[in-house]
Amino acid sequence: MLLVEDEESIADVLAIALRYHRFQVMTAGTVREALALTERVRPDAALLDVMLPDGDGRALGKELRARMPGLAVVFVTARDAPGEIVGALGFGDDYITKPFHIDEVVARVTAVLRRTRSADVLPHPPPLRYGDLELDETTYCAHRAGRMVELTPTEYALLRFLVRNGGRIVTKEQLLRHVWAYEHAPAESTVVETYISYLRRKLAPLGPPLITTRRGVGYGLA
Template identity: 85%
Template sequence: MSHSEGHPGAPVAEAAPVERRATVLVVEDEPSIADVLAIALRFHHFDVMTAGTVREALALAERTRPDCALLDVMLPDGDGRALGRELRTRMPGVALVFLTARDAPAEIVGALGFGDDYITKPFHIDEVVARIGAVLRRTRPGDVLPQRPPLRHGDLELDETTYMVRRNGHEVQLTPTEYALLRFLVRNAGRVVPKEQLLRHVWNIEHAAESTVVETYISYLRRKLDQAGPPLITTRRGVGYGLA
C-alpha cells in the first residue's frame, strides 16, 4: 500500500507538466544548407527532420505531423509553394515558412498569400531561427514555446525563450555557440569548469584537450561582455574557466 493510500487525507503531489518541443520539418535539397539549419534549430530546442524532395517531405510529414515546415521554393521534384499548399490541406494547423533566392515582390506576395513568412537567400541563420520562433508563437501561442525564466548572474541576464543576452541592461549579440558556452558557464557559476567538460557539453567533442576552440570562443565572449561591464569570465590556468 502506498503512503497516499494509507492516509486518504494526505495531499498528492501533481506531476509537473511535460514541455513539448516544437517539431520543424526542413525541406532543402542542398545538404550543406539543410545541415546548418538543422544544427541551429536543434541548438534552439526544436526537434528537426530534414527532407530533400517533395516526396520525402510528404512522407515525413504524414508520420510526424510537424508544427512548422521550412520549405525551399525550388526543389528537384516540385515547387515548395505547391508542397506548402498540400501540407496545409493535410494539416491545417501547420505553420509554413518559405526559403528561396527569389525576392521579386510578386513572389513574396504569392507565397504569403497562404504561408506565414518568407525568407530570402542568402540568409543569416539566427534570423531564420528567430522567424520560425515568431511564427510559432503567433500560430500556436503557449503550446510549443513556453516561457522560461531568465538565467541571471550578477548584472548578466540570459533569456531562454528569446535567447537574448543583456548585461547592465544592454543587449549583447551572441552567436549560437557563444550563447551555449555562456549559458553553460552561468549554470555552473561558483565553480571552475574544466576545458574538457566545455568541449563535451558545448561542442560534443570527446578527448580533444589539445583543441583551441574553447580559448577562441572565451576570447570572443570576453570581447563582447566586457564592453558592458567589468571582466566577467575568469581563467584558472591549466584547469578551466568560471565567472567572477
Template identity: 80%
Template sequence: MTANEAAHEGAHPGTHEGATVLVVEDEESIADVLSIALRYHRFRVMTARTVREALALTERAGPDAALLDVMLPDGDGRALGRELRARRPDLALVFVTARDAPAEIVGALGLGDDYITKPFNIDEVVARVRAVLRRTLPHARTSSRGGTPTAADVLPQRPPLRYGDLELDETTYSVHRAGRTVELTPTEYALLRFLVRNGGRIVPKDQLLRHVWQYEHTPAESTVVETYISYLRRKLEPLGPPVITTRRGVGYGLA
C-alpha cells in the same frame, strides 16, 4: 529611428505578439539566430530541420507563419510551402534562401508572401514576418493567446552557459554578469553566446560574420563585428573588468 536602432534599444514594436512562427532551416546557426530574434520580439517559435519534421509540427500545433529554407535535406522548401498552404490556407509563407536569381524570386513569390535572400539582416526578417502577418492574420487572433500550451511553448531546458562571471540562459535568452541582468538585443546575444561557446579562444572575424550574420563571403569593408563588439563592451564593462579581448587583424575572444 531605424529598425536596427529600435532593436538595439530593446523595443518590442508590433501588434502580433504571441503569433507562432515555424522556422524550417537545416543549418543550426541560422535557425538559432532566427529563433533568438523572433522570441526576443515575443513570437512563439517552432523549429524543424526537414520537410518531415515541419509537416509533423504543423499537424501538432498549427503555426501562423512559416520561414522556409528553399533547399532542405529531404525535399524542396517550395514544395513544402505548397503542402503547408494546402493544409492551412491562411498560413503566412516567407522563403529564406541564398538563391537570388529573378526567376527564383518570382517563382517563390508566386507560392508565398515574401522572399528573403541570404545573407540577411535579422531585424529585416522580423519586420517582414510582421508585415505578412498583418496581411494574413486578424489582429484579434494574435493580440492575446491563452489556453493549453502548444508545441511552440514547450522549450527544452538547457543548462546555462558560463564563462567567468558571465551566465547565459539558453531557454530564456537572458544574460547575467556577476549576478546582475544585462539587457542585450538578439544580435548582441548571439555574438556573446558564440564567444562564450568558444571559451578563451580568439575567434576570427570572418567566422563571427559567418555564424552570427550569415555572411558566406566576408565584405572587406564590413565593420559590423567591431560595432557590435563595442555595444557588448558598453553593456558588460560597467559590471566588471574588461571581458572581451581583441587580437588586431585576427578577431575577438573572452579574457
C-alpha cells in the same frame, strides 16, 4: 517540425540549430519525401526551400496547408522579387531570403509558432552561461552578476557568438561571417573592433574584464 531543403550542408546547419533550440526536426530533400513523411507524422511547422529538385516548395506548402490547415509554413529561398514574396505569403506565414542568419531563421519560426500555436508547444531553450554572464535565448536579455546589461541586437549577437565559443579565440573573419553575414568584408572594416569596444564598456562596470584580445588573431572570453 518538417524541414525541406535539398542542399545537404544548409539542411544540416538548420537542423542542428533548430534541435539546439529544442525543436523536434524531421528532414526531407524533395517534395516526394516531404509528402511521405507527413503521411506518418503531423508537424506543427514546415520550413520549406522554394526550389526543390522535383517541384516547387510553394506548391508543397499549399498542399501541406490543405492537408493540415493549422500548419505553420515558412519559406526559405534565394528569390527576393516582391511578386514572389507576395505570392508565397498568400498561403504561408513568413518568407526568408538567402543568405540568412541561422539565428534569424530560428527566431522567425518561433515567432510564427507563437502566432499560430499556444505557448505550451513552443521550445524553451536553456540560457547560455559563461562565468557570471547569462544570456536568455527566449527574451534575448543579458545579465552579468545578476544585473541586466542593456544590449542592441548586434551587440547581443556578438556576445552570444563569443559565449557559444567558450574560451576559444575566434577570428575577426569568423565574427564578420557569423554575426554580420559578411562573406567578403573590406580589409579596412573596423565594425568588429567598434562593437567589441561597445561590449567592453557595458560589461566593465559589472565585473573584471571579460573579453580578451589575441593580437593579430581575434577575440575570446577570459
